[in-house]
Amino acid sequence: MVRWLIAAVLIAGCWRKGAEPPAITNHASDPGYVITARSAGPFDASTEATAAALQRRAPGLRVVRHDLGGESGIVFDIFDGKERLFYVVPDDSPGYVSEAGREHTYSSTTFAVFAVSAKVRVEGRSWRATKPLDELGNLDVCECWGNRDVTACFRKRSRIRVIFEESCEEAETAGPRAMLGKTIGRIMWKRVVEPEDVSPSE
Secondary structure (H helix, E strand, C coil), X not given: CHHHHHHCCCCCCCCCCCCCCCCCCCCCCCCCEEECCCEECCXXXXXXXXXXXXXXXXXXXXXXXXXXCCCCCEEEXXXXXXXXXXXXXXXXXXXXXXXCCCCCCEEEEEEEEEECCCCEEECCCCCCCCCEXXXXXXXXXXXXXXXXXXXXXEXXXXXXXXXXXXXXXXXXXXXXHHHCCCECCEEEEECCCXXXXXXXXX
């Protein structure tokens, strides 16, 4: 778990000036990369986290394996031309224990897909990486990542995280509303919803 949280610290992508379309409409300038409850663009729960499998899912895009080193490990960057749209984080292999000097081993399953470009939209929402958060939608909780310098907001039981390269202190007390107007760094889609994502009252 520590590895993917560290690996989650990458940002990129922008829209050309004046080309911001409404998030819930399809028009000619929108390339069609969409995050839904079931998938992140061409990638879904059945997608294997290997360069070959990711390339088969996205034949028009370029897949680059990137070793971040240390605890961060391997990610797969997905490019449209020179622009990075996503990065894919593989699961650690079963039984993996992080130790100094121990080589990472991985499962072939995808842990999460992170959208880092404004070309990627969220179905039914205006949320886009590199753009300010202008609506809360169904966000209802935020949590701290890293050294409390990253804030991730989401709805319980949801696969989607809206991530900000911002201190989490304000959001811890005020909730997602504290992040309105702040720039979205990345949008995360998780392959599975884990027990800690579920409120005991639900």
